[in-house]
Amino acid sequence: MTTKQPRLADVAKAAGVSTATASMALNDTGGRRIGAETRERVRAAAAELGYRPNTVARGLRTRRTQMLGFVGDDVATTPFAGQMIRGAHDAAREAGYLLLMVDTMGEPDETAEAIGALQERQIDGILLATMYHQVLKVPEVIGSTPCVLLDSRTPDGSASSVVPDERGGTLGALVELSAAGHRRIGHVTTVEQVEARHIRLATWREHVASYGVDPDGLLAEGPAAMSSGGYEAAMRLLRAPDRPTAIFCFNDRMAVGVYRAAAELGLSIPDDLSVVSYDDQELIAPELIPGLTSTALPHYEMGRWATEELLRRLDDPEAAPVQHLMPCPVSRRDSVAPPR
Amino acid sequence: MTTKQPRLADVAKAAGVSTATASMALNDTGGRRIGAETRERVRAAAAELGYRPNTVARGLRTRRTQMLGFVGDDVATTPFAGQMIRGAHDAAREAGYLLLMVDTMGEPDETAEAIGALQERQIDGILLATMYHQVLKVPEVIGSTPCVLLDSRTPDGSASSVVPDERGGTLGALVELSAAGHRRIGHVTTVEQVEARHIRLATWREHVASYGVDPDGLLAEGPAAMSSGGYEAAMRLLRAPDRPTAIFCFNDRMAVGVYRAAAELGLSIPDDLSVVSYDDQELIAPELIPGLTSTALPHYEMGRWATEELLRRLDDPEAAPVQHLMPCPVSRRDSVAPPR
DNA sequence: TTGAAAGCGCTAACAG
DNA sequence: CTGTTAGCGCTTTCAA
DSSP states (O other): OOOOOOOHHHHHHHHTSOHHHHHHHHHTOSTTOSOHHHHHHHHHHHHHHTOOOOHHHHHHHHSOOSEEEEEESOTTTOTTHHHHHHHHHHHHHHTTOEEEEEEOTTOHHHHHHHHHHHHHTTOSEEEEEEEEEEEOOOOGGGTTOOEEEEEEEOTTOOSEEEEEOHHHHHHHHHHHHHHTTOOSEEEEEESSOOHHHHHHHHHHHHHHHHTTOOOTTSEEEEOSSSHHHHHHHHHHHHHSTTOOSEEEESSHHHHHHHHHHHHHTTOOTTTTOEEEEEEOOTTTTTTSSSOOEEEEOOHHHHHHHHHHHHHHHHHOTTSOOOEEEEOOOEEOOSSOOOOO | OOOOOOOHHHHHHHHTSOHHHHHHHHHTOSTTOSOHHHHHHHHHHHHHHTOOOOHHHHHHHHSOOSEEEEEESOTTTOTTHHHHHHHHHHHHHHTTOEEEEEEOTTOHHHHHHHHHHHHHTTOSEEEEEEEEEEEOOOOGGGTTOOEEEEEEEOSSOOSEEEEEOHHHHHHHHHHHHHHTTOOSEEEEEESSOOHHHHHHHHHHHHHHHHTTOOOTTSEEEEOSSSHHHHHHHHHHHHHSTTOOSEEEESSHHHHHHHHHHHHHTTOOTTTTOEEEEEEOOTTTTTTSSSOOEEEEOOHHHHHHHHHHHHHHHHHOTTSOOOEEEEOOOEEOOSSOOOOO
């Protein structure tokens, strides 16, 4: 029994009014022209028939589709992607929008393609999301489509964007250590030349120097993709004559390697060595023993903010772009103790 | 300099033809009525103007939007979600479709809401995805919208669906052990009463029994969410008088606990104890030392299959629903050796 | 306070 | 082989 979807005309007929009146009654539009009694009658008829507006037809008329494009550069393999999408999704839904998702696998050509495909569908705006913090130019093809960058920013601030406050987050982690009394704080960083590396490294350098400690000799690097990078780097640091009493890791995966190195050298965490890290990854930080104190990347919040900003810009396309820094909260666990 | 988007009429005018001809020329439709020369002229004009069809207008006319709804029950927090989405996304894109995503956070009311929101947007079909294998009924509100279940199935086979071949995957893992010579194979399972538990447990029971080994006494269970569940269960198994020479774990997280238990008891993996597991989670199985042999859940492939099946059903809505079992391949690593 | 009618941009049936 | 015309279902003037 597949009944035909009712159209607005059906509702109007059932309520004994014109489609114009029905439309206005349902949308609360047209000022105070619709009588309260009429509105009720229309509403009742719509509910009775199980009417759902056809947003394609509406979109053709209003040039608004209530859809936002979400262009991600690697939705699948990045564990953070979910939170970012979810933040964007929630904010969108609350405002009556839905997300059209495209994954570009990081290929620039794909990005242009994706933007085109979204524009064909008349999305109201686009979220351009990257899976790690970077600086990039908005593709030309975006044209006048409203757009907000998620986890990246433009060199010139020409588009609204939100990125994590890496500096603040790094300081948050370091303060966990210095508040416990550590001064010789080592840093295990990644070899990849990414924004996050530069900011975390510079902030760490500044922080230890502020205690009169020389950062050189307390720094080691390795590839961040697997824990072995952290292991090797930590080994170098911990076997040095004047080893650090604490280590700040570029990320949780490297911290896994640091834990392994410490264990191998007979150093107990946190008694012989304190460790803090970045990312606060769900499957890692709380699973390590002892639990790893780590600064979280606020993916959910960034997703939300970007969407809310995009929605704002839909109403006011001329508003000045804003560059937002999202705070990175520290998840405190059991990997920090005073030095002995 | 925001130039107005060109419409089909502009292309037609530029090419000196009617909009009907332009439409057919661009879409290769209307049989052999369009002259090759005309088609070229239209194509050139379109390219020249940078014409992109307005798919909203087209959708209103054709009642096809080239969009698929993807309803997930927890996109954000599940590490597998990405692969499933990506599989669906790739298959959709290849066919010229885009995915409209909604996350229901597992709430049934949200699911009905989501389906409604998607139907309003006239999506051509819906993928109903769950983040773990389960049996459920398709919500009434789906009506006549074509629909395929992803990682779940209906009790009555009334809708097409794809789920992992848990039985085959379990056997694959167990054969790794028995081929190495193991007979006393223990099983660490989850307390949660999910499909996966039942199938893996039953298959294991059958397998060890086929070697004349009594499964009872080789089974232990615990919560699967954290590794401690696996730790406790393994402890019980490994401290027993006649301990197993190998353990098959419900999933990788529990395997982490099994590794810890073995280490604590001074048992080396794989020499004193072989371990195999399920899920092949990216951040766990290859990161453990030694690398964990684990059966993978084919999320990408399931996402693809479901989408391709949905696309098939769009062309032929009357086709009989099909229940697909997707094979689960084993990722062989270093956690298995012959018993000594 | 309401109805009639135009039209969003496209495709498809019907003429020519 | 091509043009004319009539809508798809909705919103929004313009009249009444």
